[in-house]
Amino acid sequence: MASDAKTATSLWSGGGSPYAIGSKKFGMWLFIVSDMLTFTALLVAYTYLRMSTATWPTPFAFSPSIIFSTVMTLVLLSSSLTMVMAVHSMSHGDRGKTVKWILATMVFGSAFVILHMMEWMHLIRDEKVTPFSNPWGEPLFGATFFGITGLHMTHVTIGVIYLGIIAAGVGRGKFTYEDVEVSGLYWHFVDLVWMFVFPLIYLMSVKM
Amino acid sequence: MNAALAPPPSAPTPSETPTHYLNASYGFRSWLLTLDHKRIALLYLASITLFFFIGGFYAVLVRLELVTPAGDLMSAENYNTAFTLHGVVMIFFFLIPSIPAVLGNFLIPIMIGARDLAFPKLNLLSWYIYMVGGMVAAYALFTGGVDTGWTLYAPYSSTYSNSNVTATAIAAFITGFSSILTGLNFVVTIHKMRAPGLTWFRLPLFVWAHYATSVIQVLGTPVLAITLVLLILERSFGFGFFDPARGGDPVLFQHLFWFYSHPAVYIMILPSMGVISELVTCFSRKKVFGYGFIAMSSVAIAVLGFLVWGHHMFVSGQSVYAGMVFSILSFMVGIPSAIKVFNWTATMYKGSISYSTPMIYAFGFIGLFTIGGLTGLFLANLGLDIHLHDTYFVVAHFHYIMVGGAVMGYLGGIHYWWPKMTGRLYPEGWARFSALVLFVGFNLTFFPQFLLGYMGMPRRYHAYPEEFQVLNVMSSAGASILGVGYLIPMIYLFWSMRYGRLAPENPWGAKGLEWTTPSPPTTFNFDETPVVTEEAYEYVKEEKH
Numbered sequence: 001m002a003s004d005a006k007t008a009t010s011l012w013s014g015g016g017s018p019y020a021i022g023s024k025k026f027g028m029w030l031f032i033v034s035d036m037l038t039f040t041a042l043l044v045a046y047t048y049l050r051m052s053t054a055t056w057p058t059p060f061a062f063s064p065s066i067i068f069s070t071v072m073t074l075v076l077l078s079s080s081l082t083m084v085m086a087v088h089s090m091s092h093g094d095r096g097k098t099v100k101w102i103l104a105t106m107v108f109g110s111a112f113v114i115l116h117m118m119e120w121m122h123l124i125r126d127e128k129v130t131p132f133s134n135p136w137g138e139p140l141f142g143a144t145f146f147g148i149t150g151l152h153m154t155h156v157t158i159g160v161i162y163l164g165i166i167a168a169g170v171g172r173g174k175f176t177y178e179d180v181e182v183s184g185l186y187w188h189f190v191d192l193v194w195m196f197v198f199p200l201i202y203l204m205s206v207k208m
Numbered sequence: 209m210n211a212a213l214a215p216p217p218s219a220p221t222p223s224e225t226p227t228h229y230l231n232a233s234y235g236f237r238s239w240l241l242t243l244d245h246k247r248i249a250l251l252y253l254a255s256i257t258l259f260f261f262i263g264g265f266y267a268v269l270v271r272l273e274l275v276t277p278a279g280d281l282m283s284a285e286n287y288n289t290a291f292t293l294h295g296v297v298m299i300f301f302f303l304i305p306s307i308p309a310v311l312g313n314f315l316i317p318i319m320i321g322a323r324d325l326a327f328p329k330l331n332l333l334s335w336y337i338y339m340v341g342g343m344v345a346a347y348a349l350f351t352g353g354v355d356t357g358w359t360l361y362a363p364y365s366s367t368y369s370n371s372n373v374t375a376t377a378i379a380a381f382i383t384g385f386s387s388i389l390t391g392l393n394f395v396v397t398i399h400k401m402r403a404p405g406l407t408w409f410r411l412p413l414f415v416w417a418h419y420a421t422s423v424i425q426v427l428g429t430p431v432l433a434i435t436l437v438l439l440i441l442e443r444s445f446g447f448g449f450f451d452p453a454r455g456g457d458p459v460l461f462q463h464l465f466w467f468y469s470h471p472a473v474y475i476m477i478l479p480s481m482g483v484i485s486e487l488v489t490c491f492s493r494k495k496v497f498g499y500g501f502i503a504m505s506s507v508a509i510a511v512l513g514f515l516v517w518g519h520h521m522f523v524s525g526q527s528v529y530a531g532m533v534f535s536i537l538s539f540m541v542g543i544p545s546a547i548k549v550f551n552w553t554a555t556m557y558k559g560s561i562s563y564s565t566p567m568i569y570a571f572g573f574i575g576l577f578t579i580g581g582l583t584g585l586f587l588a589n590l591g592l593d594i595h596l597h598d599t600y601f602v603v604a605h606f607h608y609i610m611v612g613g614a615v616m617g618y619l620g621g622i623h624y625w626w627p628k629m630t631g632r633l634y635p636e637g638w639a640r641f642s643a644l645v646l647f648v649g650f651n652l653t654f655f656p657q658f659l660l661g662y663m664g665m666p667r668r669y670h671a672y673p674e675e676f677q678v679l680n681v682m683s684s685a686g687a688s689i690l691g692v693g694y695l696i697p698m699i700y701l702f703w704s705m706r707y708g709r710l711a712p713e714n715p716w717g718a719k720g721l722e723w724t725t726p727s728p729p730t731t732f733n734f735d736e737t738p739v740v741t742e743e744a745y746e747y748v749k750e751e752k753h
Binding site: 033037052143 | 326327330388392393395396399400401426427428429430431433434435437438441445446447448449454455456457460463464467
């Protein structure tokens with residue numbers, strides 16, 4: 001058997017496209033697909049409840065709610081750009097620059113979380129919206145709002161911590177290009193989820 | 209436990225005992241911090257066996273209560289707790305991890321010629337997550353249990369039940385991550401770590417079945433996770449997702465729950481089908497009939513499994529048109545399932561069959577799974593389901609699949625690979641005897657339940673009209689035989705770890721890379737990466753004259 005190992009190499013099918021990627025990267029893709037289903041289930045539940053409620057409120061005024069959430073969106077999108085730059089720097093082996101770009105990503109990510117918390121506090125304090133009640137009737141409005149944005153914010157927070165670990169490691173000479181790229185995948189995924197949450201939660205709830 | 213699993217120090221000529229994964233190192237640390245997929249498999253084996261007996265204990269309580277028509281042994285509340293804990297423990301802590309986490313963990317790397325899974329640390333983490341989930345479940349169990357049924361239907365679970373719903377939901381939530389990570393690990397391993405020459409269509413069907421299972425675990429489990437989170441938010445904090453009083457909808461819970469929990473049925477049965485494919489070819493000494501069809505039917509079951517959840521909800525008030533679509537799709541699951549049964553039968557045709565214990569389990573599986581599958585068609589039928597919904601017919605149906613199918617396959621697989629796992633042979637006579645006891649006990653337990661259900665006995669009551677007593681007593685009598693059938697293998701398998709005859713490398717004369725390694729294998733399975741040059745199951749048929 002071992003004698004024709006050379007011929008057998010041509011039979012190797014452990015590699016070929018499109019799975020010719022590292023195990024870590026493949027694992028992260030699977031995790032992302034899995035996590036995508038978490039959000040899908042939650043957003044489907046939201047849609048289901050919203051569709052079956054004729055009096056679903058649309059309370060968000062253009063100013064300040066939509067402007068504020070648009071700024072949050074821009075902040076999060078910018079963090080994806082800086083993450084791309086981090087991966088790019090790492091592909092050139094520039095660990096110093098990579099750490100700086102990851103730190104920039106973490107700053108934007110944290111800014112998003114802080115802005116989001118301000119938004120929450122505003123809604124809770126000034127608009128009297130809680131998961132259980134709100135001035136506009138349907139208590140589920142608050143429940144779905146806080147449930148969905150809360151789950152997303154948890155993911156952003158975990159992402160910031162994850163990037164912190166990667167940045168620290170990259171700075172100390174640990175971790176390879178693949179590790180940075182894999183963390184980037186997760187980060188972009190979290191951003192992409194927001195691109196579904198933002199229209200479904202905010203834009204579809206603009207006061208008419 | 210490690211002392212029991214390691215070979216005795218007084219083994220014949222200890223100086224010549226070769227090093228293998230069991231005696232490579234000793235002590236608790238070497239087990240609890242191991243990254244060896246084979247040791248992790250044994251950790252799972254010990255833990256799921258424990259949970260199996262906990263779940264079994266509650267089944268005993270249920271069957272004892274149902275011996276008499278009156279609810280005399282326990283109160284209705286305690287009875288509710290007993291059948292709920294039976295379901296929760298058996299499904300989340302035994303059936304779902306059983307074959308993948310024990311046999312899959314042990315065998316997939318060896319079958320594909322790899323040294324370990326793609327992520328050994330993640331594999332160990334999965335076991336710890338499973339154990340943490342198990343501890344939370346144990347906490348729920350010892351502080352009053354839970355009485356909602358394993359389905360945790362809202363609004364009873366979210367609003368009215370006074371039992372430990374939250375702890376139970378947290379336990380299932382945590383264990384779910386173990387399941388996701390195991391599935392993820394398997395998919396990456398099967399894609400990335402196959403030995404040279406081991407193309408997709410040379411993979412053992414066991415690996416194909418696990419691939420399909422893993423995809424379900426990765427895609428389905430997160431939906432259950434978020435559903436349980438919503439349930440906990442509602443119960444503990446008052447979010448109103450499933451509460452009509454606050455605008456929510458209990459049917460939404462059912463949709464979300466079954467979106468995972470129906471595919472979860474296939475998480476339990478598909479690996480077992482993979483085992484049966486191995487057993488049938490080995491003990492028929494014949495190349496498997498229709499390899500591609502069996503492999504693809506696993507994938508088809510996984511895909512279709514995601515499209516049929518609504519058949520649990522025919523009487524829930526979902527739209528009739530949705531019900532019709534779900535009904536048709538459910539019938540379609542019968543096709544890939546039947547393909548498997550026909551192909552196994554065709555594999556046996558003109559094979560030289562030997563009646564070794566694993567093969568007896570395979571026969572048991574095929575017969576019982578066929579009954580379980582065909583009665584599933586009754587339930588997929590919109591009209592008939594209204595009569596049978598929530599009766600013992602349903603209970604009998606899924607026990608034929610879960611016990612007659614999944615557990616039979618699990619035990620068959622445990623016997624088949626036992627020599628590989630422990631390096632010891634089990635006593636064949638006892639094994640055949642207990643397989644027979646199990647088969648008889650199983651049918652006596654669950655066949656009467658088909659009749660009871662058809663006659664209209666609803667599930668989940670601790671008392672019933674007197675005319676149902678004869679069949680219920682038969683069922684309870686069968687359950688006690690079934691219990692004996694589980695205890696016998698438990699005893700002789702333990703016994704064989706120390707006293708069984710030493711197993712050769714390939715006691716069954718079977719094909720497959722796992723039989724080219726020593727019994728038990730060394731820590732890294734192969735000294736040299738094997739090269740595969742032949743198709744799967746190239747058995748040479750013995751000519752009969």
